[in-house]
Amino acid sequence: MLKWLIRLFLFGLFLAISGVVAVFVLYQQVKPELPDVSELKDIRLETPMRVFSQDGELISQYGEQRRTPLAVSQMPPMLIDAFLATEDARFYEHPGIDPIGISRAAIVWFTTGEKRQGASTITQQVARNFFLTREKTIIRKIKEIFIALHIESLLTKDEILSLYLNKIPLGHRSHGVGAAAQVYYGKEVKDLTLAEMAMIAGLPQGPSVLNPISNPKRAAERRAVVLGRMLETGKISRDQYKHAMAEPVAARYHGAEITLSAPYLAEMAHQFALTMFGDEAYTKGLKVYTTVQSDEQQAANAALVDGLLAYDLRHGYRGPADQLWKDGSPWGQQQIEEHLAQQPSYWPLEPAVVTSVAERSASLIIKGVGEVQLEWDGLKWARRYIADNRQGNALRKASEAVSPGDQIWVRPQGEQWMLAQVPEINGALVALDPDNGAVTALVGGFNFSLNKFNRVQQAQRQMGSNIKPFIYSAALDNGFTLASMVNDAPINHWDAGSGSSWKPRNSPNVYDGPIRVREALARSKNVVSIRLLRDTGIPIAMQRLNDLGFDTHDIPATDSLALGSPSATPLQMATGYAAFANGGKKVTPFVVQRIEDSNGMILYEANPEITPVLSEETSFLISQALNSAIWGGTSNGRRWNGTGWRAGRALNRRDIAGKTGTTNDSRDAWFSGFNPNRVATAWVGFDDFGRPLGRTAYNPNLGRNQVAGGEFGGSTALPIWSDYMKVALQDFPEQRRPLPENLTTTTIDTSSGLLSRGKGMTEYFVKGTEPKRYTSPSTQQQFGGVSVTDELF
Template sequence: MWKWFKRFLLIALFLGFAGVAAIVGMYYYIKPELPDVKTITEVQLQTPMKVYSADGLLISQFGEKRRIPLAIEDIPLQMINAFLATEDSRFYQHPGIDPIGIVRAATVYIASGHAKQGASTITQQVARNYFLTREKTLIRKIKEVFIALHIEQLLTKEEILALYLNKISLGYRSYGVGAAAQVYYGKSVDELTLAQTAVIAGLPKAPSKLNPIYSPENARSRRAVVLMRMLDEGYITRAEYDEANAEAITASYHGAEIELNAAFVAEMARQELVEMFGEDQAYNQGLNVYTTITEKSQLAANKALVDNLISYDLRHGFRGPIEKLWDQSKGEAAWPMQKIFDHLAEQPFYNVLSPAVVTQVNEKEIEVLVQGGKAGTINWDGLKWARRFVNDKRQGPPPKRASDIVNAGDMIWVRAEEDELILSQLPDTSGALVALNPQDGAIQALVGGFDFKQSKFNRATMAKRQVGSNIKPFLYSAALENNYTLATLVNDSPINHWDASLGKAWRPKNSPAVYDGPIRIRVALAKSKNVVSVRLIRSVGIGPVIEHLSKFGFHKEDLPPYETLALGAAELTPLEVATAYAIIANGGFKISPYVIARIEDAYGNLIYQAAPDLACTSCGPDIAVADGFTEGLSEDQALAAFDEQILTLNEIEGNTDSSENIDPVANPSKPYQAPESKIAPRVISGANAFLIREALSSAIWGGTQNGEHWNGTGWRAGRALNRRDIAGKTGTTNESRDAWFSGMSPYSVATAWVGFDNHSRVLGYASYNANLGNQQVTGGEFGGRTAMPAWISYMASFLEDHPEQKKRVPEDIVTKTIDLETGLLSRSEGANTRSEYFEKGTEPTRYVPENQNDIFTNPDEESELF
């Protein structure tokens, strides 16, 4: 026996040494292929980019993987215990691999013939998830063991556990327990019940097979296993086990909790982030992007545009149901209720519109089933608008009964208004609204269409459309720099110009075709006189006009070098137009629009802050800007004025700064330093901007002449808002294919546009609907009727928090009493005179003669009529 024992002992020792040698040899064999495990301390979890409003509301998130990184102390102990009990009960005892667990798994395999119990520790899973693939090969398993042992030498158990719980795949593109809690339950991890925690802890084994949404029964069975393991390990009591095991499986898919509808803004931010960082870093670094919009301004813009497009669409008639599900006139049976709801659940919904199916038609009402499992009634007030759409210029007769409009089986669009359902339809028209802070260019609100789901084309930034009379303020600005004043007379009379290249006469017309004869510049712009604009462009010259318009940021290639430019033939985007109007509003400074205020990394470190050029309201009237300082002031004076300006803007609007050098990974040893803002370049004089703003104020408020009041084209805005610190301009293109309104206040500049994406369609005409009484919009569509309501709605909301400002008159502006008929100085004040503003040195020097006709007939006198 002793001899055999010694032989056995020698063989055992030999095998032991051979095993150790084999392990050492294997280690050195695969060592060149092992990753540098030290990099795990520098790992950046793939976390989606999130886009927020300036006031911290989530707008959107972008990225392939859903992840909410959590520190180990932010993960509830119950969640940790659930994973430990299920995945690795000896986690705190083993060195990275668990020999006892391996033996136990092997024993179960030998006894059953199946691998019913895994032997991988949490540390091994971390090694696999961070460094290896999931291929089932011996060499991969050996690598996994060595990496796990190395990880245990580098990190604490808590650090390993945190990496695991933030990395593990848990289905539905959710990675980590934070994302899983949100995706399945719409909660944070500390809000989960024991039963919900157990469901999540059971997912790592097979996320798709055990998914509580796709496979609730499988999830229930796996939850029972997790709860039993927690009970066996002493983490929960029998009573807690019984209660949690009896709960129903309540999981349902929860997308990102979008708190503010601003999809067009989010897409703009996404594109900028990709340009800054590239797709991989933009989508996977967990960047938090804060935009310049706020909840109130964006909601106001959303409502303004959507309501305006729906209003336009409805007054042009009902285009019929979306589809017909059954036709009772052909003997087809009505669908059962569940089939209707199943069909509706598959349909998209857009903004305020939901699909519904008509189930019964009564004399003056219809009964409907609405997407989401709701039933309702649409009474006559929600139906009577729906006369038949014939074409863009013609509507059918008003309906007399509900059956004139729809039939049972029709699928339609409905919207809720004051708890009442209203028959509606998806607008054929498109539109855009964009608002800017005129002092720094921050985009306050932007909507690029009726619904981003319907069309991702951002008409606010991408749609180049003819601007019509919205171009005129910039043309008049050029005229003011070329010997014109607000009091200069121009002949508002028809033009008949032979065009040899076309072989016919060009006859530009006013709209409406009313001609006032000699008219002052102020009145001509306020009334939007087309022939006056043509005469001005002829007088100044097309070349100088285009050169002047380019100062406002318009690209010369978008400005046709023809006289039609005076009528708005240029094609510009709403954002370009709003930016140009902001220059008039801020006193002549060329600000640049921006939408990203700041960017933080996944840990809250600032890595980018916008530094917009600022309009300088403290600068003198004739001071140009160069290199961030003002000419004509000492450096100390300029800096003092600039500091005061920035302080004011930051206090009022919450402005931020920017950077050109962006590092997406913050370096704690070298904190990010945001650059300082500079004064924006002045492109027109303060006097020029003030005078154009004055004329645009008259477009809102009109004036008097010969004892009678006249209206400007924007009179509806004055009546609606009733404040004197606003100004604006309508715009309508040939045949009303595009309708515009651009307007300003000291706090915001906004442009609204309405038109069809199909350029061949016209906005048309809406006839009187006898069902609606006098509270309706009828007649031809144009800027003041079609686009201005959106601008008014937005400004009414935005300005309610901003006090009306008194007019600020620049130092180089003088006032003179003029005669309204001639524009010359008046020696008396009366009903036909007014106090007019002039840039110093341009005011009239002549007084109106006793015989006013002399001013037009005496060839020896200098004429004031252009």
């Protein structure tokens, strides 16, 4: 008996030694292929690029993987318990591998020949997720074991668990528990319920097929397994188990938690980062901080959308987006709600379906809202659209606009709703800090998801009268003053080459004879702009445009330059006007303030480019004339309004200046304006260059405070600019611009521009250019160096 015991002991010893030798041999064989796991000490998890406003609001996120890295201390203990109970109950006790589990998997393989993956501890899963593939082979399993043992020798248990819970794929592009909580429930992990934690903890076994969005039934079954394991291991009570089991599966897909809508700007920042860092921008966890402030961006969003919808309302209702049923076969509420759930929303527009119509109201079901009554105040605007310059009769009853079965658009109007439609018109708004070129707000169109074309930087549109301050600035540098008299009289220029005459007209077609330069710019006199261009010289004016950032290579060198025939983007326009706001410096617009890595180290910081291009005196004088474009003035005892008078009424502050712009046939409407703190440009037009903005007739249903007639810069674009500026300037007190040292003031006669001994107005002059003579009845008026009587063209 003793001999057999000795033999059995020796045999066991032999097997043990053989096992050790076998493990050693296996280790030697795979050692060259094992990775250096010490890099886990400094591992940087792949995280997407995020774009923020200057004040930290999330604008967008770019990258294939959604991940929100968290420390173990930031995770609820119950969430950790859910994972451990399901994936590795002895995690804090074993050395990185589970010998019992490995033996069980080996027996299955020996007896069935099936290479089933099993018995993997959390440490082994970390080894596989970071260093290995998911192929089911013995060699891969052996490597996994050795790597796991090595990991355990280098990292603490909490460090290993943190890597696991932040790395593991959990479906719908979410990696790690932080991202999963956001994707499935729109929450931070600390706000998850027990049932939601159990749902996430059940995902590692099959994230694509067990997630509650793709397969709610199987997900609920897997959740039950997790809750059962937590109950068995004593991590939850029976009451907690029952309550969590009863909770419905309510997960739905949540995108990145965007807190500020600025998609056009975000795409510009995205492209900037991509240019700097290449494809690594998507995985390095970059934080891109833009130059916009959230309150200004929100104001810009609302201003442009409201302005475009207001234009659309004036021009009439084009009818429903769809007709879901005819009379006699109405849909039920559930069918309608299921249909609406599949329809997009375009802020602030929501899809709705008309269920019934009364004399002056209609019953609707609105997506995400339910049953609503659409009252007459939200309907009465909807006279029929016939053409861009023609509308039908004013609405008398609701059925003239809507019918049961109509799928329509509505928008909030206070506590009520208003019938609306997706506008065919479009526009852009961009604002800068004039001192450095930082973009403070940017909206490139009505809705980014409808059309990603960024009109702020991509839409080349005719400048119209927005070009005039640049032409006038060149004239002031070449012999003219704000008091110079120029003849506001019709021009009839014969072109021998074409055999026709060119007859540019004022808008409106009214002429005042000799007029001061200040008033001519403020009232946007076309023929005066042409005369100034001719006297200054087209090459000088072209150079001025080039200095201010406009591309003049393809601009025809003709008199039409003075009327805004060249094209520019809204961003170029705002850049040009910034030189009048900041004392004569050209700025280079930028949207990215800085870029940080995932640890907060600054990788890039903006260095604004600033170049003097105008004298401080000229920028001041143009600003004064553009202030008159808003506040008007007096000539010969006659009060006149500038083309931007609506801005003065809206903002009621004296430190603003600006210029309207309207092109031929009103295809483009502009307003560019500024004060010392902000410069902004608003543009409105159709993406179809050949489509005019049209005109509208008075709508008796809308009362007196409505825009009717032609669509111009002052009526169509200016209100957008004003609505934005109300918010942008609210924290800036009204300020008087300092007078440059080389300017002086004197009192002039408003009818002649000469010195006045009696009543007159104070005008600014570059020292040495002020008038030398006093006005008198016998004084012959002079303008541009040519007398009135000699001016024939």
